[in-house]
Amino acid sequence: MEDMNLDMFNSLYFNFMYIITTLPQILLTLYIIVLKPGRNLEQYWIGKIKKTDFLYAVVTFIGIYLCIAFSGLIAVLFEPELDNTLVYGSGWKFNNPALIPLLLISCLLTGYSEEIFFRSYLFKSITNTGLNPILAAVLTSILFGTGHLYEGYYALAATTAIGLFLSAIFIKTRSIHTVAIAHGLYNFSALIISMNGGQI
Numbered sequence: 001m002e003d004m005n006l007d008m009f010n011s012l013y014f015n016f017m018y019i020i021t022t023l024p025q026i027l028l029t030l031y032i033i034v035l036k037p038g039r040n041l042e043q044y045w046i047g048k049i050k051k052t053d054f055l056y057a058v059v060t061f062i063g064i065y066l067c068i069a070f071s072g073l074i075a076v077l078f079e080p081e082l083d084n085t086l087v088y089g090s091g092w093k094f095n096n097p098a099l100i101p102l103l104l105i106s107c108l109l110t111g112y113s114e115e116i117f118f119r120s121y122l123f124k125s126i127t128n129t130g131l132n133p134i135l136a137a138v139l140t141s142i143l144f145g146t147g148h149l150y151e152g153y154y155a156l157a158a159t160t161a162i163g164l165f166l167s168a169i170f171i172k173t174r175s176i177h178t179v180a181i182a183h184g185l186y187n188f189s190a191l192i193i194s195m196n197g198g199q200i
Helices: 012-035 051-078 097-127 133-146 153-173 176-194
Strands: none
Touching (some): 051 176, 133 153
């Protein structure tokens, strides 16, 4: 963790490179989905974006913060001296207002990249084998959480909880846009909060 550059989102170059590397990742996942015989994007709940997706995304965004608050409360109960920013934040910092539009694009692409893979491709691929959707949601959420293990064990627990919440919303709305936009907005808001010395 000490070797990580926590200020990287302040760099025009980093954001630009992040965008041009994340877009092909998203497209590759979509391509893998349509390569499957008899499968199309709609079967993976990747369809046209609707107005209601934005409304549900805002509600989901608030839900993510509630997951974090609850996880933080549990973490403090187990470890009262926990010095890990609400629940373990990674310490990302952002303080370059000129890059806010680019930062928003980077964060939304992160949301789409991770949600298309975990919530759409992986979840639907597992349930297509006949596994119970609840078990599939638990499995993909644990995998999602382990991707944040570098932030600590509390981050693993919190992001697994967030993954379960996003899975439930995904199943309810049957729209990748709801969870991807909410995920991206959460990442964006956490970086914006860091401009004022806060941390999530």
